[in-house]
Amino acid sequence: MAAFFKSNEASVSFEVGEYQQFPKPEPEDAAKEKTPKPKLKHFSVVLLSFALLCVLQGVLNIALRLALTEPTAEGETEEEFCPEGWLMFGSSCYYISSQRGRSWDDSRQDCMQRGADLVIINSRQEQAFLTGFTAAAWVGMTDREKEGTWIWVDGTPVDKDGLNWAPGQPDDAFGGEDCGDIRTMTDFIGLNDFNCSARSQWICETM
Ligand SMILES: [Ca+2]
Numbered sequence: 693m694a695a696f697f698k699s700n701e702a703s704v705s706f707e708v709g710e711y712q713q714f715p716k717p718e719p720e721d722a723a724k725e726k727t728p729k730p731k732l733k734h735f736s737v738v739l740l741s742f743a744l745l746c747v748l749q750g751v752l753n754i755a756l757r758l759a760l761t762e763p764t765a766e767g768e769t770e771e772e773f774c775p776e777g778w779l780m781f782g783s784s785c786y787y788i789s790s791q792r793g794r795s796w797d798d799s800r801q802d803c804m805q806r807g808a809d810l811v812i813i814n815s816r817q818e819q820a821f822l823t824g825f826t827a828a829a830w831v832g833m834t835d836r837e838k839e840g841t842w843i844w845v846d847g848t849p850v851d852k853d854g855l856n857w858a859p860g861q862p863d864d865a866f867g868g869e870d871c872g873d874i875r876t877m878t879d880f881i882g883l884n885d886f887n888c889s890a891r892s893q894w895i896c897e898t899m
């Protein structure tokens with residue numbers, strides 16, 4: 693806008709100068725006819741530039757809004773999406789191995805290679821969800837550190853009374869059972885303690 697006023701002043705002083713130099717009506721008319729044209733030209737150029745700026749800003753606004761909203765939309769869908777072959781429950785993804793030949797430690801290793809860990813069961817609902825997929829599968833609990841004190845792989849204590857154990861479990865049978873698995877067998881449904889080196893299926897969880 694400042695540029696517009698400047699150029700306007702310049703054309704006005706030019707007009708006055710011409711009038712002083714040529715007082716005759718003829719050149720004055722010629723000058724009057726001449727000056728409005730550049731004035732209009734200046735004005736229309738400024739107006740056009742302003743209009744173009746408005747359009748450009750509008751386009752930029754839309755582009756910016758799209759650029760800002762797209763990643764959050766992607767983030768939301770990613771949170772609700774589990775990798776192929778994984779199951780979803782709450783905010784977690786679960787991998788239930790089809791293979792059944794791994795010890796508790798080897799199973800945990802496999803989970804870690806998948807960017808997960810052996811499953812941590814925090815509620816009866818989560819346990820119910822995981823029941824029925826396998827006859828037996830390792831879960832992420834152990835009482836290796838202190839017999840009878842069950843902890844999850846993240847170090848949190850197992851809520852022994854808040855979960856369902858298979859009848860008579862944990863029993864630390866056969867000279868010691870320090871790793872946890874989940875059972876879905878006739879008359880034997882729930883959590884169980886078992887020999888850590890036994891071969892079984894396993895369940896991984898990502899959070
Ligand atoms: Ca034990």
Ligand SMILES: [Ca+2]
Binds near residue numbers: 863864865869885
């Ligand atoms: Ca047992």
